[in-house]
Amino acid sequence: MTHFDVLVIGTGSGNSILDDRFANLRVAIAEPSLFGGTCLNAGCIPTKMYVHVADVARQATDSEDLGLQTDFRSADWPSIRDRVFARIDEIEAAGRHYRSEQLDNTTVLTEHLRFTGTHSLVGDGGSEITADRIVIAAGAHPVVPDIPGLDPSMVDAPGSPIHTSRSIMRVDERPDSVLILGSGYIAAEFAHIFTSIGADTMVAVRGDSMLGYLDTEVSAAYTAAFAAENDIRFGIEASEAALTDDGRVRVTFASTGRVPDAEVPDPIVVERLLLAVGRDPNAAGLDPVAAGLDVHPDGRLSVDAHQRVLSGGDPLPGVFALGDVCSPYQLKHVANHEADVVQRNVLVDIAAGTPGGAQEADLAAVRHHAVPAAVFTRPQIATVGMTEEEARASGAVVTVGRRDYAGVAYGWALEDRTGFAKVIADKGTRRILGAHVMGPEASMIIQPLIQAMAFGQRADEVAHGQYWIHPALPEVVENALLDLDFA
CATH class of the missing domain: 3.50.50.60 (FAD/NAD(P)-binding domain)
Incomplete structure (x- = not known):
């Protein structure tokens, strides 16, 4: 049986946990698949590289409204694919090499692990492992529907x-x-x-x-x-x-x-x-029952505000989790934030001596307010906070501001006829409760609204308290804010 001071399960956002501050410890990182997790290898990054290709192809196809005569003729799929994965596979290999070959204190475990106790695990190949502190960053996997005839x-x-x-x-x-x-x-x-x-x-x-x-x-x-x-x-x-x-x-x-x-x-x-x-968390494959880990009805590991894994409702000493294995958001930027919190809390826990010995006041807490998300299609979607239905159900006195892309100058330049920005605010506090943008570059132009929600800025202050470049596309957000009725 091999013992480690710290074990990290998963190399997506979990790969960022172990830095120079762990150099004097015996650490391990377990990854039975590709280094970098879903985002790098089969998710956020490669899909967006493909989406950009799709966007360019669409622009070539749909140009008559701009007075251009262009067309899309064909796609060289191998060249498109190789552009994407030549870069991604190089990054994956470099991450694996760094952990495996360049760090004397780090062991890379290429087996799938499952718990046999609170701090003990066994690999598919039979290796037995114990660790004082464990970080579970095992991610999620695509759901395979039950379809007759589908093997x-x-x-x-x-x-x-x-x-x-x-x-x-x-x-x-x-x-x-x-x-x-x-x-x-x-x-x-x-x-x-x-x-x-x-x-x-x-x-x-x-x-x-x-x-x-x-x-x-x-x-x-x-x-x-x-x-x-x-x-x-x-x-x-x-x-x-x-x-x-x-x-x-x-x-x-x-x-x-x-x-x-x-x-x-x-x-x-x-x-x-x-x-x-859909996607399901990978918690079940870890055999959480063997460690007594609490699991939500949807299969996620249960954690507290410090990302400590719960057992019987209480934090299990020295065991943390982050990302899709425990988060309802299944978003890379959320996993990265949780990884930062876990890293700080593991270091505090190590400094305290005994696993679980850190004082709660010394631990960092996650901040899951104003979590944004985007869908990179045509049209593009970006969203943060409540829907209008959720805001009204919350009991807030709601005001909604809305502006079409076609109502601002850059929208005219784009000939966009479907896009709009929608802002939902509380009349009493004038705080933004939610925001939704559909149209070109939605994921970028929503950012001032994310910032406003994160820092508690009032909607009217955001609208009037800064310059908005004219005739840039963010004017659709400005005008949606101005459309809010606080009378």
Whole structure:
């Protein structure tokens, strides 16, 4: 049995925990897959590199409104793919090499670990490990839906036509046809990518909207805009899937009963089937029961405000968690913030001597106020804080400001006819409760509203207390703020 002072499970945001301040300790980092986690290898970063390609292709396709005669002719998929992963794979290899070869005090464990006790674990290969302090940063994984005829072992398998986001971006050739199951941000982004570069792409949605978790007005507007440029079928689900003799996938559909008079398509055969129906935390695979770890009904590990893992409602001494394995947000920037908090608290705990010996007053707490998110499609979406429905249900006296992109000068330049900014505020305090932007560069122009919420600035102060560059796109945010009624 091998003992470590600190063990980190996962190399996404968990990889940032161990720095020079741990140099005098015996530490280990466990990673059975690729260094860098989902964000680097199969999530945020590669998808955005593909999204940029899709955006450029769309611009070439849709230029007549600007008086330009351009068109999109073809996509060199291997070149697109290699541009993305030549950079990403180099970073992954460098991270692995640094941890494995350049740090004398660090052991890299390439096995999947599971708990056998509160501070003991065993690897799939049989190695037994104990650690004084453990950081669980094991992330999440794509959900594989239960579809008759779909063999889960085929999902993401080499040569298989059935994918999740983990493997679809690395296929050898651009597929001629893709079926995407799902209605969330992963389904939306991949639909945008494949449709834009010329693949015959269909999205099967169980309900009546895309991004249905958003503010109702935003989801409805997005659904209409997205469906105008993509083949979206509502109120259906895959009722059967089977491989064909030529290595493709035949999918049969049925009504979900959630959309009246939904039109159920005939069975289709596609080159690639992409499962994008959600992600689940990787807590179950760690055998949390063996360590007595508290688990939420949705499978997340339960943590306190200091990211200490709970057992029976109390912090388990020396055990911390961060990111998708415990967070309801499943966002990289949230995981990075939690990693910073965990790092500080582990160091405080080490300085205290005994695991769990740190005084609570000395521990850092997470700040999960004004957590933003974005969806990188066409149109782009950015959101922070409450939806209008949540704000009204909270009991606040709500005022809503709204401004279309078409109402500001740069919106005219873009010829944008669907985008808008929406700000929700409390009439009494004049604080911003939520903000939602749909349109070009939404993820950037929402930032002043995120900052205002984070620092408690009043909406009227944000609108009037600074210059807004004219005729820049953030004027749509300024004008939405000015539209708030505090009378």
